[in-house]
Amino acid sequence: MIDIGQDPTVSENELMITQMVQDFASRYIRPHVMEWDETQHFPLEVFKQLGELGLMGVLVPEEYGGSGFGYQEYVRVISEISKVCGSIGLSVAAHNSLCTGHILGFGSHDQKIKWLPKLASGAWLGAWALTEANTGSDALRMATTAVQDGDEYVLSGTKNWITHGKSCDVAVVMARTGEKGQSGGVSAFVVEKGTPGFSAGKKENKLGMRASETTEVILDNCRIPKANLLGAEGEGFKQAMKILDGGRISIAALALGIARGAFEAALKYSKERHQFGQPISGFQGISFKLADMATEIEAAELLIMQAADKKNRHEPVTKLSAMAKYYSSEVAVRTANEAVQIFGAYGYTKDFPVEKYYRDAKLCTIGEGTSEIQKIVIAREILK
Amino acid sequence: MKILVCMSNVPDTTTKITFTSDHKQFNAAGVQFILNPYDELALARAIELTEGGKGTVTVIHVGEASSDPTIRKALAIGADDAVRIDSPAIDAFFTASQVAAYAKDKGFDLVLTGRESIDHNGAQVPAMIGELLGIPSVSIIKKLVIDGTTGILEREIEGGKEIVHVPLPFIASCAEGVAEPKIPNMRGIMSARTKPLSVVTVTEAPVLTSIEKYETPVPRGAVKMVAADDVAKLVGLLHTEAKVI
Ligand SMILES: Cc1cc2nc3c(=O)[nH]c(=O)nc-3n(C[C@H](O)[C@H](O)[C@H](O)COP(=O)(O)OP(=O)(O)OC[C@H]3O[C@@H](n4cnc5c(N)ncnc54)[C@H](O)[C@@H]3O)c2cc1C
Numbered sequence: 001m002i003d004i005g006q007d008p009t010v011s012e013n014e015l016m017i018t019q020m021v022q023d024f025a026s027r028y029i030r031p032h033v034m035e036w037d038e039t040q041h042f043p044l045e046v047f048k049q050l051g052e053l054g055l056m057g058v059l060v061p062e063e064y065g066g067s068g069f070g071y072q073e074y075v076r077v078i079s080e081i082s083k084v085c086g087s088i089g090l091s092v093a094a095h096n097s098l099c100t101g102h103i104l105g106f107g108s109h110d111q112k113i114k115w116l117p118k119l120a121s122g123a124w125l126g127a128w129a130l131t132e133a134n135t136g137s138d139a140l141r142m143a144t145t146a147v148q149d150g151d152e153y154v155l156s157g158t159k160n161w162i163t164h165g166k167s168c169d170v171a172v173v174m175a176r177t178g179e180k181g182q183s184g185g186v187s188a189f190v191v192e193k194g195t196p197g198f199s200a201g202k203k204e205n206k207l208g209m210r211a212s213e214t215t216e217v218i219l220d221n222c223r224i225p226k227a228n229l230l231g232a233e234g235e236g237f238k239q240a241m242k243i244l245d246g247g248r249i250s251i252a253a254l255a256l257g258i259a260r261g262a263f264e265a266a267l268k269y270s271k272e273r274h275q276f277g278q279p280i281s282g283f284q285g286i287s288f289k290l291a292d293m294a295t296e297i298e299a300a301e302l303l304i305m306q307a308a309d310k311k312n313r314h315e316p317v318t319k320l321s322a323m324a325k326y327y328s329s330e331v332a333v334r335t336a337n338e339a340v341q342i343f344g345a346y347g348y349t350k351d352f353p354v355e356k357y358y359r360d361a362k363l364c365t366i367g368e369g370t371s372e373i374q375k376i377v378i379a380r381e382i383l384k
Numbered sequence: 385m386k387i388l389v390c391m392s393n394v395p396d397t398t399t400k401i402t403f404t405s406d407h408k409q410f411n412a413a414g415v416q417f418i419l420n421p422y423d424e425l426a427l428a429r430a431i432e433l434t435e436g437g438k439g440t441v442t443v444i445h446v447g448e449a450s451s452d453p454t455i456r457k458a459l460a461i462g463a464d465d466a467v468r469i470d471s472p473a474i475d476a477f478f479t480a481s482q483v484a485a486y487a488k489d490k491g492f493d494l495v496l497t498g499r500e501s502i503d504h505n506g507a508q509v510p511a512m513i514g515e516l517l518g519i520p521s522v523s524i525i526k527k528l529v530i531d532g533t534t535g536i537l538e539r540e541i542e543g544g545k546e547i548v549h550v551p552l553p554f555i556a557s558c559a560e561g562v563a564e565p566k567i568p569n570m571r572g573i574m575s576a577r578t579k580p581l582s583v584v585t586v587t588e589a590p591v592l593t594s595i596e597k598y599e600t601p602v603p604r605g606a607v608k609m610v611a612a613d614d615v616a617k618l619v620g621l622l623h624t625e626a627k628v629i
Contacts, residue, residue: 012453016460016573019418023567054570067570 021080030324036211038255071308075253082257086360094163099126127168137153155219165215166200181354188236194366197222208359209274248325255332255364262339262357277382300328319381326374329364336361385439391423392501393451422498428563431462446473460568460576461467471586480512481589495555520554526561
């Protein structure tokens with residue numbers, strides 16, 4: 001089913017991509033969603049298939065082996081996948097806009113030639129490591145260090161909450177090359193799987209997004225060539241903040257997909273479930289919930305598409321992407337919560353999809369900057 | 385090998401069907417149209433047969449400009465070029481006449497269609513095209529292999545299967561089993577816009593049928609629950625209400 005087909009502002013490409021992702025997700029993702037969730041199985045094979053479809057390098061230009069589309073199409077990809085499975089949506093988002101996006105945005109031509117075709121085709125899976133156990137929102141105070149030694153850098157420290165920390169073939173790692181807490185003291189490096197000293201630690205057992213792998217990444221005197229430094233030394237933190245500006249659009253799209261999925265399930269159920277001799281959608285108490293959900297979802301989509309449009313035109317998006325991320329995430333959580341309510345006891349079981357939306361949605365208000373951090377960003381922008 | 389694949393543009397399977405003009409016309413307002421699922425099978429097999437430079441696939445559609453997005457989907461999936469005969473597909477004979485008129489001097493080795501379109505479910509167009517082109521026509525095939533200049537086709541028949549050998553050129557209508565529908569990739573979607581889609585003016589052809597009335601089936605009644613141990617009541621209901629025993 002396509003719910004954007006009649007909207008004249010949706011381009012034919014977006015529509016075709018939406019249908020394509022729906023076809024793929026209904027055949028290769030939907031049948032396994034609950035099993036992957038229960039067993040915390042990270043389905044690597046699905047990312048290979050997504051790669052063949054061109055969905056692992058949506059924003060990468062064709063000259064680097066990508067699909068060469070813009071943010072609008074990218075938003076459709078992430079939200080349609082997430083409507084079916086938030087975990088896969090999160091992983092596709094982290095691969096595309098964080099790891100691949102960082103190399104695309106700040107790598108030299110040689111670095112792009114070296115890594116982008118593998119990432120964009122899905123042959124390689126990417127990770128992006130900023131967060132540490134003691135530094136989440138306050139990432140600038142990270143402890144991981146990178147020390148230059150001849151033609152190499154030696155990385156030491158532990159990163160936490162890293163999507164694809166274990167299964168990645170390549171990771172972009174932020175590490176301190178200068179003073180702690182100074183914006184100019186962080187640099188970004190590419191670390192390939194198999195590099196001695198680079199390994200994965202504990203895999204997190206999560207509330208939601210359980211089919212998306214989240215692990216610790218350990219850098220134990222990990223030596224990498226100097227050529228793996230992205231941009232200049234000291235630019236890593238600024239780069240990471242720019243990457244998050246774009247990344248927030250993808251988490252917003254993830255939230256939108258989850259909200260849509262939860263809403264559609266609740267809408268359908270409300271028409272089928274009868275109590276007191278009528279469908280529960282006939283009660284104003286329920287129909288008003290549906291009206292709020294639908295309105296908020298529409299508003300979230302407009303905010304996201306506005307940010308996507310600006311991002312495509314290379315205009316500043318810090319404020320808008322933070323707004324889109326903040327609002328859409330909260331909408332996803334509210335919508336999933338109300339969806340469970342509309343399903344009643346059935347919504348509290350694993351036989352119906354809404355309990356999973358409820359669990360998955362919560363990540364959106366935390367990952368890639370919590371809702372509170374988004375408000376700090378928005379406030380800083382409007383007060384400056 | 386030059387393959388022609390016929391495609392129709394049909395309402396999405398989840399569409400709520402309504403009618404206009406005294407129940408004489410399908411109400412297309414607000415309806416999402418898709419590539420006919422059986423035609424997708426035909427297209428997928430055609431692409432498999434020509435992959436790696438072994439030929440070309442042309443899709444043909446009789447319809448108006450509103451079908452272009454669906455035609456571009458066929459191009460995104462992998463057809464090389466497309467032709468749209470610029471006219472509504474009035475009825476089966478009219479549609480078949482248009483396809484035959486276009487195809488007759490183009491030297492296609494193979495014409496493929498879906499077994500039927502999921503809107504009118506007529507299943508008449510393929511055989512009519514075969515007749516108009518003077519080529520063999522095989523309906524509802526489950527498998528299609530080309531061996532030199534011979535097509536080896538498998539059909540399902542009551543209690544078994546039928547293997548048909550037929551010389552090229554021929555026309556066949558495809559059912560499940562012929563191929564898995566192909567999902568377009570991002571590159572296909574990007575290139576669909578630059579592949580040729582030619583619009584051809586309609587050929588004179590008679591319209592032999594007209595629709596008098598459409599009716600939707602009566603809605604199914606509510607489910608009646610019968611207690612598991614109340615067999616007598618169940619038998620009674622099956623006899624007096626459902627009238628099946
Ligand atoms: C599933 C998942 C996947 C992830 N993937 C990645 C990844 O791939 N790469 C990566 O680098 N990171 C990843 N993360 C980490 C994520 O980005 C962080 O969790 C996030 O930035 C928040 O940091 P924290 O969890 O340490 O929370 P904290 O920073 O400890 O925040 C705790 C609470 O305090 C609030 N708070 C903090 N500072 C302020 C303030 N100044 N004002 C008001 N409130 C404040 C927060 O909003 C929050 O409510 C992932 C996390 C999860 C859960």
